[in-house]
Amino acid sequence: MTTEQRAVFNAAFRIGSALGRKFEASDMTPELRSAARLYAAAYDGDFPYMLEIQDRVASGVGMFVSDQVCKAVLNCLMADAKRRMADRKPAAPVATAVRNHIFLKDVPDGRYRVTLVNDDSIALHIKLAGSESKLAGSRVISTRSGGDDWMGVAHITSDGEFRLWRSCVGALRSRVTDGVQVLDQAKTQDEWLIAGLAFAQEGSQCFICGRDLDTRESLTAGYGPTCADKHGLPWGAKAVPMSVRLAQASAASAPAAAVPQIDPETGVEESADELLDLVEASRPTPQAPTKVVSLAEAKARGYKRTYEEIFGDD
Numbered sequence: 001m002t003t004e005q006r007a008v009f010n011a012a013f014r015i016g017s018a019l020g021r022k023f024e025a026s027d028m029t030p031e032l033r034s035a036a037r038l039y040a041a042a043y044d045g046d047f048p049y050m051l052e053i054q055d056r057v058a059s060g061v062g063m064f065v066s067d068q069v070c071k072a073v074l075n076c077l078m079a080d081a082k083r084r085m086a087d088r089k090p091a092a093p094v095a096t097a098v099r100n101h102i103f104l105k106d107v108p109d110g111r112y113r114v115t116l117v118n119d120d121s122i123a124l125h126i127k128l129a130g131s132e133s134k135l136a137g138s139r140v141i142s143t144r145s146g147g148d149d150w151m152g153v154a155h156i157t158s159d160g161e162f163r164l165w166r167s168c169v170g171a172l173r174s175r176v177t178d179g180v181q182v183l184d185q186a187k188t189q190d191e192w193l194i195a196g197l198a199f200a201q202e203g204s205q206c207f208i209c210g211r212d213l214d215t216r217e218s219l220t221a222g223y224g225p226t227c228a229d230k231h232g233l234p235w236g237a238k239a240v241p242m243s244v245r246l247a248q249a250s251a252a253s254a255p256a257a258a259v260p261q262i263d264p265e266t267g268v269e270e271s272a273d274e275l276l277d278l279v280e281a282s283r284p285t286p287q288a289p290t291k292v293v294s295l296a297e298a299k300a301r302g303y304k305r306t307y308e309e310i311f312g313d314d
Contacts, residue, residue, distance in 0.1 A: 005042055008035050009077060011221060014195045016078045023074045025067035036070035039077050045244045050076055104139065104184050104194070108231050110158060110208040113198035114179040122179040125150050143176060156182070193233070197222040 012035040024033075039054045049133060053073060056065065065073075109127045116122065125142040129135040137158040142150040153168035153176050162180060164173055186192040196207035200222035204213045208227040218224045222242035223236055228235035 004100050005038060006040055009036070009081070012074055013038070013081050016074065023071040023078070025071050028067040032074060033067070033070050036077075037065065037071040045080065047076065060087050062311050080141070095154060104180070105160075107183050107186055108138070108192075110185060110196055110308070111199045111210060112192070112195040112207065113202065114195050115198075116175065116178050116182065119214060120175070121198075121282075123173050124179050124183065129155070141176070141180060143172070143179075189233075190245075194245060197245055201242060202244065261271075 012032060013031070017101075019027065019251040037057055040050065040057045042055050043050045050073070052057045053069065055063070058303075065236075080186065107126065111123065111125045113121055123144045127140050127142070129138050129140050135155050138155040139182050140152055141156065144150065151167075152165060152166045153172065154162065156162050164176065166177055179187075183192060183195060188196075190286065200207040200213070204219060205211065206213055206218070206223045208223055208225055208231065211224060213219045213222070213224060217236050217239070219243050221228065221239035222245075223233060223235075225235050226231070228239075
């Protein structure tokens with residue numbers, strides 16, 4: 001079967017499927033008649049009726065088959081296509097590396113201020129549960145419940161499954177989920193570090209261990225030397241100031257400035273506002289409606305009708 005034949009047969013099958021019933025003689029069009037003759041000529045089955053029609057087409061008699069024959073041939077096409085599809089074995093599923101919902105495996109335990117999609121933000125505290133906890137091996141997620149208190153709202157199992165707690169209700173559920181997903185998408189150290197520094201800036205605390213930052217170097221970096229050494233973060237003279245990192249992150253997320261338009265004829269740059277002004281200026285100024293004055297009022301003003309107005313051009 002050639003590519004062209006397959007395309008014609010597929011088109012006929014789609015029409016038959018859209019009808020939702022068998023073809024009737026009244027459904028025949030030039031295109032369907034042509035498809036029927038082509039299918040009969042290319043038929044490779046053993047149905048006696050189709051073999052008879054195939055012989056007629058091959059001998060030239062089939063060029064003038066009736067609509068009754070065409071609709072029968074197309075119904076055979078439909079039945080054969082459905083049978084072939086039913087006989088197909090389902091393809092074996094392709095093994096793909098599926099990421100188990102949420103891992104956060106590269107994000108260290110710590111406190112983070114995460115910016116959400118709607119420019120809202122949420123503070124999240126991620127901490128590995130102790131060996132004596134019933135959640136041992138899991139990472140517990142807490143958020144601010146008011147003031148400086150942390151409230152547990154979810155945990156991530158050792159298998160990477162994210163589970164919200166029943167105590168996390170209402171709008172907080174979606175905010176916690178969104179915040180965790182943002183952190184889960186951090187592919188580099190810089191991405192999760194920004195969220196940590198945003199928290200450190202709020203209270204001059206190390207976002208990893210929570211201790212107060214009490215030296216110039218620590219206050220500048222946003223974390224202390226012990227946590228820097230533990231997680232391979234630059235510190236001291238090598239550390240980029242926390243304020244600089246946050247400013248760079250803010251600039252990177254700011255919307256891009258509008259690109260000026262270049263007039264192809266003049267080569268002059270025009271901003272979007274200038275183009276709008278030009279459009280407005282090109283619009284015709286609406287004319288004030290002409291006030292209709294009655295003949296009596298015109299006469300009172302001393303107006304006299306002319307010869308042309310009385311007798312016209314004739």
